[in-house]
Amino acid sequence: MRVFETDIALPESAAAGPPSLEEEVTALFSLHRGPLFRFMLSLGLTEADAEETIQEVFLALFKHLRAGKPRDNLRGWLFQVGHNLALKLRYRPPAPPIEIAASPTPEEQAIVNQTRRRVSAVMQALPEQDRACLALRAEGLRYREIAEVLGISLGGVALSLERSVARIRGSR
Amino acid sequence: MESDGELEALDAAAVRTHLKKCAECRRRQMEILEALGAVSEHHFAQPLPPIESARASLVSRLRPSHTQRYLAVGALAAALLLLVWHWAPERANYELPLAALTPGAVNPAFACAAETERPPIPNAVAMEVFRRYGIHNPQPRTYEVDYLIPPDLGGSGDPHNLWPQPYNAGIWTARVKDALEDRLRTMVCEGSISLAVAQEEIASDWIGAYRKHFHTHEPLPDHVAFVKDQPWE
Numbered sequence: 001m002r003v004f005e006t007d008i009a010l011p012e013s014a015a016a017g018p019p020s021l022e023e024e025v026t027a028l029f030s031l032h033r034g035p036l037f038r039f040m041l042s043l044g045l046t047e048a049d050a051e052e053t054i055q056e057v058f059l060a061l062f063k064h065l066r067a068g069k070p071r072d073n074l075r076g077w078l079f080q081v082g083h084n085l086a087l088k089l090r091y092r093p094p095a096p097p098i099e100i101a102a103s104p105t106p107e108e109q110a111i112v113n114q115t116r117r118r119v120s121a122v123m124q125a126l127p128e129q130d131r132a133c134l135a136l137r138a139e140g141l142r143y144r145e146i147a148e149v150l151g152i153s154l155g156g157v158a159l160s161l162e163r164s165v166a167r168i169r170g171s172r
Numbered sequence: 173m174e175s176d177g178e179l180e181a182l183d184a185a186a187v188r189t190h191l192k193k194c195a196e197c198r199r200r201q202m203e204i205l206e207a208l209g210a211v212s213e214h215h216f217a218q219p220l221p222p223i224e225s226a227r228a229s230l231v232s233r234l235r236p237s238h239t240q241r242y243l244a245v246g247a248l249a250a251a252l253l254l255l256v257w258h259w260a261p262e263r264a265n266y267e268l269p270l271a272a273l274t275p276g277a278v279n280p281a282f283a284c285a286a287e288t289e290r291p292p293i294p295n296a297v298a299m300e301v302f303r304r305y306g307i308h309n310p311q312p313r314t315y316e317v318d319y320l321i322p323p324d325l326g327g328s329g330d331p332h333n334l335w336p337q338p339y340n341a342g343i344w345t346a347r348v349k350d351a352l353e354d355r356l357r358t359m360v361c362e363g364s365i366s367l368a369v370a371q372e373e374i375a376s377d378w379i380g381a382y383r384k385h386f387h388t389h390e391p392l393p394d395h396v397a398f399v400k401d402q403p404w405e
Contacts, residue, residue, distance in 0.1 A: 022234045029230055034220050041218060051226055058230055119214040137208065138215035165207040 025062045029054075032075060035139045036082050042135035043086045043128065053089065057082045079136060079149040122171045126164055133160040266305065267344040268379065269335035273304050274320050276375035277333040282326030284361035290323045293334065301334045315339055316346035320378075321371050324357040343391055344379050351395035352382045359385070 019027065033054055040050035060081050065071070123131055129150060136146045146157045191197050293301075298317040302310045315336040321327030337346040356374060359365040373381040383389060 022231070025234060026227060026231055029227060030223065033223055033226065037220055038215055038218055042215070047221060051221070055226070055230055055233065059233060062234055115210060116214050116217060119210045123211070123214065134211050135215060138212040161208075164211075165204050168207040168210060169203055 021062065021065055025058055025065065028061065028074065028078075029058050032078050036078060039079060039082060039132070039135050039139060040086055042123075042131050043083070045086055045089060049086075049089055053082060053085045056085050060085075073145070076141070076145045076148055079139075079141065079145075083132070083149055118171055119168060122168050123164075126167065130160045130164045133157055134164050137161060266335055266337060267342055268377065269320055269337075270305070273332075274335040275332055276320045276371070277328045277330035278321055278326045278371055279323070279328040280326070282367065284357075288324050290319075291329060293317050293329065297329070297331060297334070301331060302336055304331070305336050307336060310336065313339060318346050318349065321375050322353040322357075324353055325360065325370050325374065326367060327371075343396070344382075345391075345396070348382065348391040348395045349378055351392075352378060352385065355385055356381070 036054050036057065037047075037050050040053055041047070045053060057078055061074070061078065064077070123134065126134070129152070132150055133146055136149060141149065143154055143157045147154045150157075152160075191201065301317050302308070302315075307315075316339045317334055318337040319327045319329075320333050320335060323329075327333050337349065339346050352374065356365070356370045360367050360370050373384075382391070386392060386395075
């Protein structure tokens with residue numbers, strides 16, 4: 001499981017002084033765009049919609065910070081706003097399972113690909129909330145953060161993940 | 173949840189103790205972690221489009237274009253201009269003059285014995301005074317373009333000695349000041365106060381001088397109705 005910093009301090013150049021708000025938001029974009037992009041795809045957005053939604057998320061972040069609103073757990077805030085915006089684009093069919101390019105290396109890669117296809121197929125078949133829970137968990141969010149992003153209870157997160165794990169294990 | 177730190181310390185310790193004793197539970201834990209690992213691997217196998225163009229797009233959307241900035245600045249300037257143009261005449265209420273514009277100016281040839289002339293202020297000079305005070309559309313009978321130091325006390329007709337004093341608005345009007353001017357001239361010519369002191373008092377704070385010499389905080393009723401000079405028309 002990957003682990004990310006909750007909020008990463010941005011570098012401050014002694015010569016240039018503190019970064020402007022635009023620079024700060026752009027730096028946060030560079031940090032969090034990848035995780036948000038994968039999360040958007042897990043919610044069934046196309047790549048184009050995911051990119052546009054992420055732009056909207058960071059424009060909202062800019063307004064949020066410019067208004068002097070709280071800065072604690074900005075990562076959770078980004079996922080939460082991203083989730084809400086993605087829901088507005090509903091409902092579109094989930095993205096098709098990712099095709100893993102055939103590897104020239106023989107057996108081991110074939111097994112890896114087979115496993116990925118299996119997991120991908122199971123994930124696509126999951127209810128959207130379960131898929132979102134898994135995606136956020138994979139991005140390193142804690143149970144409590146996932147609950148806040150999706151607006152569900154802590155127990156709901158635990159049950160969702162347990163249900164998804166059981167399906168993945170059952171697909172072998 | 174135990175591995176996520178979500179459980180209370182006591183609960184987490186109990187879970188860990190149980191796991192040590194329960195081989196079946198440890199096996200299930202491993203299966204769960206394997207499944208989550210597979211999910212994570214699948215999750216991160218998704219290719220990301222290059223970030224450069226997306227970042228450039230965001231940067232451009234965060235920064236308003238030069239055209240937008242110029243339009244915004246222009247709109248603000250126009251709004252301020254309109255505000256000053258339309259509201260300044262009605263709102264300008266200089267009971268005391270602005271020291272930077274009207275510090276006062278005197279004519280050294282003053283003498284109590286001589287008949288003092290109080291020449292009318294030419295309209296062009298009055299309009300110049302209004303302009304300097306940002307009053308672009310003065311309403312007739314609203315102001316008296318007044319001498320700060322009156323000719324009766326050696327004041328000159330230099331524009332630096334003139335300001336648009338409200339004629340009727342408020343309580344500290346031009347008519348009240350006229351009463352003070354008469355009082356100070358009498359005191360100077362009687363010798364109870366020097367000319368320089370009288371000029372200094374009326375130029376620096378004529379309202380304070382009025383309160384001091386008439387022993388009152390508010391204008392006396394007779395002085396409110398006092399008519400010596402006519403308003404600008």
